[in-house]
Amino acid sequence: MTSEDVVKVEELPPDARVLSGQRYRKYLYHTARVGVWTFYCYFLARLLLILSEAQRPWQMWVMLAVEGLFGRLSYQDQCLTVAAGGEPERGPRKRLRLRGSQNLPRVDILIPCCGEPANVILDTVRSACMMDYPLSQYRVLVLDDGASSQLHDAISELHSKWPHLSYHTRGRQSGRVFAKAGNLNYALFTIQKDVPPDFCAILDADSIPKPEFLRATLPHLLVSPQVALVTTRQYFDNLPAGDPLSQSRRHFYTCQNAELDRCGRAIDAGSGAVFRRKAIIDVGGYPTFSFSEDWQLSLILRGMGYRTVQVQEPLQFGLVPTSLEGHIAQRNRWHIGHSQQVFALRPPANRSMPRHLQWSIARGGLAITLGLVGHIIGFGAVPCLVTSRSLIPASSSFVIKAQVILSMFYVSTLWAYGWLQNAHAGIRGSPFSQLENSWLAAVHLYAVIRFHFISNAPKGSFVTGSRENSWNRIAKSSVYKIESLPTRFLTTMAWPPLLHICYLTITNHWVPVAYLLNPPVYPARIS
Structure with a gap:
């Protein structure tokens, strides 16, 4: 019997806001059907x-x-x-909690970074080290592509308090060797080679997880073997009143990705993802043909027959760019990443994907x-x-x-x-x-x-x-x-x-x- 067979998973009451919205589901569905047919009829007539x-x-x-x-x-x-x-x-996704301390799966928390302020990274590291999870069953791996001596020394000092914390670096990369995807693959294929965990979680350098992060995400992987990845909605500590630049991406998380979640096809938005390590290894690790490695990984997993789901609960809190220039630059990077999807058609990106999936990803980009x-x-x-x-x-x-x-x-x-x-x-x-x-x-x-x-x-x-x-x-x-x-x-x-x-x-x-x-x-x- 595996650990997945004996762990205790509890279902919590649904969120009141989400529950109240469900009364509109049938109206939304039937209006959508009418809208689709109206779209066809209208443009054909015109x-x-x-x-x-x-x-x-x-x-x-x-x-x-x-x-x-x-x-x-x-x-x-x-x-x-x-x-x-x-x-x-069929929705929304249930709120689940992993209970107990026995037979829990082993998890690695991966925190990729490259040049972010040390104090920001360390805030995330401290929160990750204090999660509500047995210390013997999870590790926190700081993956520093900036090769910061200051960060290395700080992690070494914290290691005496939290032995499950460690610092790793490929040297000063600054994004030259497949950027974040290369950093994560370094952890998957090199650092974890001798002691592979059952699951991995990804936290951006500025995303502080709540103590119950693992207990709220792992159950969705444990109860369904076909689920390869759980992505969580991103919340932010420094979001300005009114969110004038739509930096919270509410429509994506609560409308588009929520609908994809109902189909088992949710898109990974990066930080806060938890995945089944074997599934990621089987598809060749994080794709390196695009800056949007998280988005592309979701497409590959779905194309290879896995399910990807989204949890709406507030389980992590990051930081949005605090200037118009920073906001524009962040969005530029995302769109450059989407434009790179056409590179899924060329080697070495095509080694682990069937040809039809390569074409699908390229057409989407x-x-x-x-x-x-x-x-x-x-x-x-x-x-x-x-x-x-x-x-x-x-x-x-x-x-x-x-x-x-x-x-x-x-x-x-x-x-x-x-x-x-x-x-x-x-x-x-x-x-x-x-x-x-x-x-x-x-x-x-x-x-x-x-x-x-x-x-x-x-x-x-x-x-x-x-x-x-x-x-x-x-x-x-x-x-x-x-x-x-x-x-x-x-x-x-x-x-x-x-x-x-x-x-x-x-x-x-x-x-x-x-x-x-x-x-x-x-x-x-x-x-």
């Missing part, structure tokens, strides 16, 4: 009507394309909700990068569309009325789904928060192009960021004559999807303006 016109000005095609560019994000969320199902009992182009085109086209007078076919009053009614129904489903999505997740805010930081699309695309075609390495630190910035260029507009005033408004400025897109454009691009006019105050971490 396409056929444009094709039936004798004259098809380019503005009609641009309007249709822009509607599709902005509509696809809600459509993707709706498809995800439909795939996750409408049964409330290409789609995310092209999404940046879509946002630039979409936002840039708005001023031109607002002043245009040939947005939709207007050959007869019936054609106009049919399109306006259909468009109003389509836009209504977008808003209804957005509000229900927030209510189901138990959050407040815009019903289109999946567009968070879309105003940075041009900056991200510039960073991707600069990385791949100008330099082999990102310029500047990903912590402090670059002061470079780029913005959309507003296209010039053309004016066409329309007969009646009501028709002019309904087919141009008052076209419902255009009003919807104008709302998205204004609210998203107001974010940096509001930040500059009223800079947020980032609270200090309480030690």
Whole structure:
């Protein structure tokens, strides 16, 4: 009998906020289904009507394309909700606790770092060493790619108090040898070679775990052998009031990843992940073809038949960048990592993955990068569309009325789904928060192009960021004559999807303006 057969797992009462949101599940599911079908019907009807016109000005095609560019994000969320199902009992994930001290699995806490302030790293180290878990059953491994003598000495001093703590380094790497992925693989394949643990947990240098971290995450791996990785939602100590830059990524954790979790396909967001070591070894360790090694590992595990799940509980607290430049630099790094997914097709990344999985990962990265182009085109086209007078076919009053009614129904489903999505997740805010930081699309695309075609390495630190910035260029507009005033408004400025897109454009691009006019105050971490 293995330890997994005898450990005691207790189920805790569900979180009140999450539980209250479940009453919206069926409404959300059915609204998503209606939204998906409306998406198909609406764009098919719009396409056929444009094709039936004798004259098809380019503005009609641009309007249709822009509607599709902005509509696809809600459509993707709706498809995800439909795939996750409408049964409330399938979610949210249960709150579990590992009880007792006997027969518990062996765990290594891996803390990769490279040049972060020593005091920040040591705060994380101390918290990791004081977890509610038998000291004989877990180790804390500090993996320092900065080769800091100060950190080495501090860890040596703490080792006398906590013998399960140790310091390791590959020498001063500064990210040159596969960066964080290489650092973690060094632990998996070298440090742990003689004494391999059953499970590993990853903590970023600034992410302080709660004492019950292991007891709250390990049960999800123990009760289901098919689960290879548990990722936890990231919370932050220094998040400013109102979260003006959407640094908490609430929509990702509570909407998108929560739906993926219901399907057993959650995306690892980095810090706070706990995984079955054998599964990671079997897929070749952390992938080294991308900066977003955590995201890519999730895709590989899912493609190899494993399940990945997310725990929503607040089990770790990190730090967000405290400047606009640092925030932009962090997001640039993520998008560079996604753009690198195409490298999954080339050796040595393809040794442990079937060809179809390589293509799937590459297509996903290409789609995310092209999404940046879509946002630039979409936002840039708005001023031109607002002043245009040939947005939709207007050959007869019936054609106009049919399109306006259909468009109003389509836009209504977008808003209804957005509000229900927030209510189901138990959050407040815009019903289109999946567009968070879309105003940075041009900056991200510039960073991707600069990385791949100008330099082999990102310029500047990903912590402090670059002061470079780029913005959309507003296209010039053309004016066409329309007969009646009501028709002019309904087919141009008052076209419902255009009003919807104008709302998205204004609210998203107001974010940096509001930040500059009223800079947020980032609270200090309480030690």
